[in-house]
Amino acid sequence: MTLQVAPPAVGTEQDRRTGTQLQSRWLVVAEQECRDLWTSGRGLILVFLFSVLLSGVTYLTSTNQALNFLEQRESVNLVLQFAVAVGVLATLVVSADGISGERERGTLETLLVTPVSRRSIIGGKLIAALSLWIATFLVSIPYVWVLARGVGILGRALALGFFVGTLVAVGLGSIGLLISAACNSNKTSITASIFLLLILFAPTQLPSGLPQGWFFDVLLRANPVASGLAYISSILVEGHSWPQDLALLITPLLTALIAGGALMFAGPRLVRLTRGVNAG
Amino acid sequence: MIGLLVGVLTWLPAPAVAAEPLSVKVIVEPVHLETVLGGRFMITTEITNTGAAPSGEILAHLNVASIEGSVYVDPEDWSPNRSQQLSLEPGERQKLSWEIQAVNAGHFAAYVVVVPFGSNVAGNEALMISPLVDVDVASRSTLTAGGALPVVVMVPLLLGLAAAGVFFGARRRGSDR
Amino acid sequence: MTSTTVEAVRLTKHYGGRSAVEGVSFSASQGEIVGLLGPNGAGKTTTIRLLTTVLEPTSGEFSIAGHSSTSATEIRRCVGVLPESSGYPSHQAGGEYLRFYARLYGLSRSQARSLSAELLAAVGLEDRGQSRISTYSRGMRQRLGIARALINDPVVVFLDEPTLGLDPAGQAQVLDIIRSIAKARDATVVLSTHLLPEVEEVCSKVVILNHGRVLVSGSVGEVIKTALIEQSAQLRVPLDLVERARNVLAGFPDLRIEQAAEQPEVLILAVDRPGTDSAHGEVMNEVLAAITAAGIPVLRFELEGARLSDAFLKMTSEAVA
Numbered sequence: 001m002t003l004q005v006a007p008p009a010v011g012t013e014q015d016r017r018t019g020t021q022l023q024s025r026w027l028v029v030a031e032q033e034c035r036d037l038w039t040s041g042r043g044l045i046l047v048f049l050f051s052v053l054l055s056g057v058t059y060l061t062s063t064n065q066a067l068n069f070l071e072q073r074e075s076v077n078l079v080l081q082f083a084v085a086v087g088v089l090a091t092l093v094v095s096a097d098g099i100s101g102e103r104e105r106g107t108l109e110t111l112l113v114t115p116v117s118r119r120s121i122i123g124g125k126l127i128a129a130l131s132l133w134i135a136t137f138l139v140s141i142p143y144v145w146v147l148a149r150g151v152g153i154l155g156r157a158l159a160l161g162f163f164v165g166t167l168v169a170v171g172l173g174s175i176g177l178l179i180s181a182a183c184n185s186n187k188t189s190i191t192a193s194i195f196l197l198l199i200l201f202a203p204t205q206l207p208s209g210l211p212q213g214w215f216f217d218v219l220l221r222a223n224p225v226a227s228g229l230a231y232i233s234s235i236l237v238e239g240h241s242w243p244q245d246l247a248l249l250i251t252p253l254l255t256a257l258i259a260g261g262a263l264m265f266a267g268p269r270l271v272r273l274t275r276g277v278n279a280g
Numbered sequence: 281m282i283g284l285l286v287g288v289l290t291w292l293p294a295p296a297v298a299a300e301p302l303s304v305k306v307i308v309e310p311v312h313l314e315t316v317l318g319g320r321f322m323i324t325t326e327i328t329n330t331g332a333a334p335s336g337e338i339l340a341h342l343n344v345a346s347i348e349g350s351v352y353v354d355p356e357d358w359s360p361n362r363s364q365q366l367s368l369e370p371g372e373r374q375k376l377s378w379e380i381q382a383v384n385a386g387h388f389a390a391y392v393v394v395v396p397f398g399s400n401v402a403g404n405e406a407l408m409i410s411p412l413v414d415v416d417v418a419s420r421s422t423l424t425a426g427g428a429l430p431v432v433v434m435v436p437l438l439l440g441l442a443a444a445g446v447f448f449g450a451r452r453r454g455s456d457r
Numbered sequence: 458m459t460s461t462t463v464e465a466v467r468l469t470k471h472y473g474g475r476s477a478v479e480g481v482s483f484s485a486s487q488g489e490i491v492g493l494l495g496p497n498g499a500g501k502t503t504t505i506r507l508l509t510t511v512l513e514p515t516s517g518e519f520s521i522a523g524h525s526s527t528s529a530t531e532i533r534r535c536v537g538v539l540p541e542s543s544g545y546p547s548h549q550a551g552g553e554y555l556r557f558y559a560r561l562y563g564l565s566r567s568q569a570r571s572l573s574a575e576l577l578a579a580v581g582l583e584d585r586g587q588s589r590i591s592t593y594s595r596g597m598r599q600r601l602g603i604a605r606a607l608i609n610d611p612v613v614v615f616l617d618e619p620t621l622g623l624d625p626a627g628q629a630q631v632l633d634i635i636r637s638i639a640k641a642r643d644a645t646v647v648l649s650t651h652l653l654p655e656v657e658e659v660c661s662k663v664v665i666l667n668h669g670r671v672l673v674s675g676s677v678g679e680v681i682k683t684a685l686i687e688q689s690a691q692l693r694v695p696l697d698l699v700e701r702a703r704n705v706l707a708g709f710p711d712l713r714i715e716q717a718a719e720q721p722e723v724l725i726l727a728v729d730r731p732g733t734d735s736a737h738g739e740v741m742n743e744v745l746a747a748i749t750a751a752g753i754p755v756l757r758f759e760l761e762g763a764r765l766s767d768a769f770l771k772m773t774s775e776a777v778a
Contacts, residue, residue, distance in 0.1 A: 028560045040548040041450065044443035051436040062428035069317055069383045070357055072423055106544025110605065113509050113540075114561045115533040139439070142431045150423050152318050152381075239360045239381065273511055450548065450589070 025116040029124025034131050037094065043132060047139050050086050054079060054143045061147065069151055070237075076148045077236045079140055080161040081204075081229055084168060087136035088225070089197060091169045094129040095176030096193035098122075099271055100186040109273055118268035122181075126173055126263065133169035137162055153236055160235055164228040164252060171224050171255035172197065174263040181270035200225040221248065224255040303331025304338065304368070304394050306410040314416040317385045323413055325376045325392045329368035339397040340364050342378045344415075347387040357383045358390075365397060385419035460487050460523075462613050462645040463508065468517035470503055470669075477503045479669040480517070485613075485645045485662065490635065492660035493649040496773055500669040501649040502541050505615045508647070509538050522612040534562070537606030539599070541617040541649070545590045551601050552577060552586030555608060562609040576604040580634060596627035603634055607642075614638055617649045628652070632659055653766040663765065665772060672772050681768045688737050689727040692748070693757035696722040705751045709744060722756075 037043040061075045099122075102108035111121060141158065148154040176193045183189035203219050203226045220226050231248040234240045305328045315321055323342070329335045342362040344355045355362060359380045366374055380390065392410040463485040470478040478500040485491045493501045506512040508519055510529040524531040546554065552573050559569035577586045580600040590598065599619055606614055616635065620628040632655055639646050650656060656663060657677055664674040673680050694702045699722055706714055706726070717723035726744060728737045741760065748755055761767060 025561060025563075028557070032557045035553075036546065036548065039446060039450070041443055041447045044439065044446055048436060048439040048443045051439050055432040055436050058428050059425065059432045062423050062432075063425045105546070106540075106542060107546060109506075109511055109540045110538065110543060110558075110602075112511050113533055113536065113538045114558065115530050115563075116561050117530075139435065142435055146428045146431045147423065150318065150421075152320070239357070241360070244360075273506070 024120070026120035026123035026127070029116065029121055030127035031124075033125055033128030037128055037131065043135060046086075046090055046132065047135050050082075050136055051139050053086075054082065054140060057082070058143050058146060072147060072151050073153060074237050076144060076151070076153060076157050077233050079143050079147060080157060080165075080232055080236070083136050083140035083161060084165040084225075084229060084232075085201065087133035087165055088169050088172050089194075090132035090136065091129045091173045092176040092193050092197055093190060094132055095126065095173045096180050096190045097186060098125040098129065098177050099180040100183045100189040101180070103184060103274065104186045112271075112273065118271040119264060121271060122177055122263060122267045126170075126177055129173045129176070130166075130169055133165060133173075137165055157236055160232050164232055164249070167249070167252040167256045168224055168228050171252060171259045172200075174256070174259035177263055178259070178267060178270070181267055182275055184275045197225075204229050221251060224252040228252040302335070302338070302394060302396065302405050302408045303329060303333075304335060304408050305330050306340075306392060306394055306408055308392060308410040308413055310413065311411060312414040312416075314418070315382050316418045316420045317382060318420075319417070320379065320381045321415075323378045323380060323390055323392075325378075325410060326373055327366065327368065327376065327394060328373040329370055332370050334370060335368040337365060337367055337397040339395050340366065340376055341393050341395065342380075342390065343393060344380075344388055344390050346384070347389050347414075351384050351386045351388075353384060353388065382415065382417040385417050388415040388417065389413065390415055461485070462487050462522050463491070463519075463647065465504070465508065465519040466517055468504065468507055468519055469515045470500075470507060470512060471515045476669050478507065478514075481666070481669070481671050483664045483671060483674050485647060487612075487645055488639050488643045489662055490639050490646040490648060490660045492656035492663045493647055493666065494651060494653070494656060494663060494769060495666035496651065498668075499666040501666055502617055503669075504666065505538070505540075505617050505647065505649055509533070509536050509615055534609060535612040537609060537611035537614045537644075539602040539606045539614075539616045539619055541621065543602050545593075545598055545601065547591035548589060550587050550589055551582055551593065551597075554590060554601065555605060558605050558608045572608065576607060577601075580604045581630070596623050596630065599623060599627070599631060600634070603631070603638075607638065610642065611644060613645045613647065615647045615649075618651075619648070620650065620652060620655060628655065635659055653769055657765045665769060667773050677765055681765060689725055689761050690741050690744070691717070691757065691759045691761065692724045692726055692744075692755065693720075693722055694724070694748070694753050694755065698753050699724070701751065702748060702753050705747050705753065706744065708747065709740070712740070712744065 057075070057079065061072070064071075099108070102111065112118075140161070144157050144161070145154060148157045175196065176189075179192050179196075180186075180189045183192070200223050203216075203223055206216075220230060227248045227250075231245055234245040234248070235242065307326045307328075309324055309326075313321055325340060327338075327340060340363070342355070342359055344353055344358045346353045359378055362378065364376050364378075366376070368374060376392075378392075382388075390413040394408040394410075396405050461484050463483075465484070466482050468478055468481040469476070481500070481504055483491070493504065495501050503512065507514050508521060510526070510532050514526070519526045521532045522535040524535065526532070549557075555573035555576055556566075556569040559572050560566065564572065574583070574586065577583045580603060582597060582600060582604070585593065585597065590601065593601065603616070603619065606616070619635070620631050623631065635646055635648060636659055638644050648656070648660060661676065662674070663677055663680050665672045665680065692702070699716075702724065703714065706712055706724070711729050713727045713729050715725045715727075717725055726741070728740050745755065745758060
């Protein structure tokens with residue numbers, strides 16, 4: 001067998017070797033990662049299972065004859081909380097697999113020898129991970145529509161859910177990729193990321209009857225997930241105005257900015273063939 | 281019921297002297313409105329200082345009570361910002377507005393109570409209460425199983441079909457020889 | 458005039474206190490196929506990773522196609538790499554995989570599509586472009602990896618153990634492709650392997666590494682000569698004709714004849730006087746002609762010490778000692 005393929009004739013000799021297209025490489029990476037996620041069926045299975053969960057919640061809510069107006073608002077809040085929880089979890093798990101998974105599967109080296117910058121690789125993987133959050137949010141829209149239209153909070157609920165969820169997803173997705181780049185083992189990366197998420201979600205599940213002093217307040221406000229969800233609740237359930245509890249958005253916003261910034265600046269240095277003492 | 285509420289609100293430990301009424305006049309509008317469950321409406325109150333001296337810091341506070349007596353009302357659910365502070369010169373009047381959402385169905389009364397506030401409290405002032413706003417909230421069905429069923433069934437069905445299509449399509453591609 | 462496409466000067470890589478590569482220097486020219494040999498752990502893969510900018514050297518310099526080691530992005534544009542035990546995304550189709558890499562190198566969608574189809578055809582996978590890589594055999598994956606290494610029409614192609622785990626037919630296919638890469642594309646091929654017959658078959662130059670250092674480099678013949686291995690031959694004749702063969706061989710005064718210990722029908726022949734390879738080869742030719750002329754059937758005649766494997770074993774065992 002002999003190789004008779006002529007090199008791609010795309011212009012000058014220089015072009016022949018580098019290609020003439022200046023399309024952003026992170027878009028190419030993002031597109032392929034999204035295709036891997038969605039055409040392999042993994043993403044679709046996740047959103048399918050999520051829709052089954054929401055269908056159960058919505059059906060039980062709609063058949064509850066005793067449901068009053070306020071409880072219906074709370075059910076809208078609940079659906080959005082599910083959407084943020086599932087979307088962020090999926091984003092985090094995919095991010096946590098982003099670099100350490102490629103290392104374990106032996107596919108990272110071939111990516112590193114291309115002229116694509118490490119930053120583009122990371123950026124593309126983050127975008128692909130965020131597609132899971134976007135998908136879970138889109139799936140939740142019809143359920144929010146059904147539950148919210150009767151109580152007049154549809155637009156507010158969707159805008160809030162998308163804005164807060166995106167902030168949290170960007171922040172935690174970035175953290176997941178940083179963990180992944182820093183871990184040699186994919187198992188360690190995913191475990192650490194899920195554990196982090198559990199810690200962040202735990203305060204949101206504490207019974208409301210517990211005494212809530214300054215410590216709980218600090219715990220809430222320092223936690224991007226808890227404070228983001230609290231902001232959604234304050235507007236949808238308690239009927240507060242947009243600016244009233246804006247301070248609750250500080251942590252999700254800072255997390256997104258700091259984690260995202262750290263990922264873009266420090267991440268490239270972490271994207272190497274191996275991590276650890278013998279890292280090269 | 282209203283009389284009882286007013287009595288409770290104006291009760292004070294028996295002072296040594298009779299309570300001094302606040303020198304304000306409170307007008308509220310509309311006096312009657314009808315809405316449906318979930319409907320939003322505004323109540324506007326005009327408070328006038330009828331005295332010869334400045335009113336000092338006063339607080340106008342909105343309350344909602346059920347006239348029928350069978351519905352539990354948490355005014356916090358109806359309007360999150362129910363207190364507004366103001367201070368009036370003699371003869372001055374000021375309009376205040378409250379945005380309210382009817383979260384219960386039934387027959388209710390909304391009213392505004394004006395009380396001295398902060399350092400202005402001397403301890404022997406009577407409260408001024410606005411006339412009642414008669415609020416009739418009609419019940420409506422905001423969520424039914426029939427209305428939710430299309431979404432509950434179709435969304436997972438479509439997603440499941442898509443997932444199955446992708447899964448079996450990939451298997452067929454993989455088994456191509 | 459062929460240009461130097463690979464130049465490594467005292468490349469060194471340390472991991473903590475351990476030296477993986479120490480002072481490695483060698484060069485390669487356009488169109489050359491260089492065999493990078495060494496036992497396991499010799500530093501072959503580390504050397505390739507240094508030259509392809511996957512790892513940073515602790516010290517030393519190198520250049521690829523005129524680009525110095527400080528221009529990592531430019532080097533990556535010029536090289537194609539098939540790493541050892543390279544993984545593949547199992548759920549992607551072969552064609553999809555090549556199109557992705559083509560687009561990473563800056564090709565448009567249509568360019569990527571047509572190049573991918575051409576490369577798949579060139580490596581014999583044109584019928585399997587739509588199939589998932591998970592259904593590919595090991596040989597097919599290696600060919601796909603070679604195709605990917607050629608996506609950017611590289612100046613230098615690094616192939617790390619490309620025939621690992623392949624059956625003889627698969628190995629032959631891959632070696633054919635390697636020859637074509639150098640010939641048709643005029644690319645330099647750096648081939649890391651410990652299958653010495655394939656190095657002898659395709660490589661014009663050899664670099665032998667051991668414990669991270671270069672033991673010897675040069676053409677195959679030069680390396681064998683450097684090893685100073687005595688050349689000999691094994692002659693196998695029918696057992697009842699061994700004595701007759703001995704009598705025929707007695708006519709060669711410079712020929713030393715020994716009988717193999719456990720195989721009395723095998724005679725080990727060595728030329729006792731110093732001489733060049735070709736001189737020794739001529740004597741062996743005469744020996745063979747004399748045996749044949751005497752009507753003695755030659756069941757096996759094999760030269761030893763003239764093989765790269767002999768030189769390799771000798772040099773690496775000396776290095777251990």
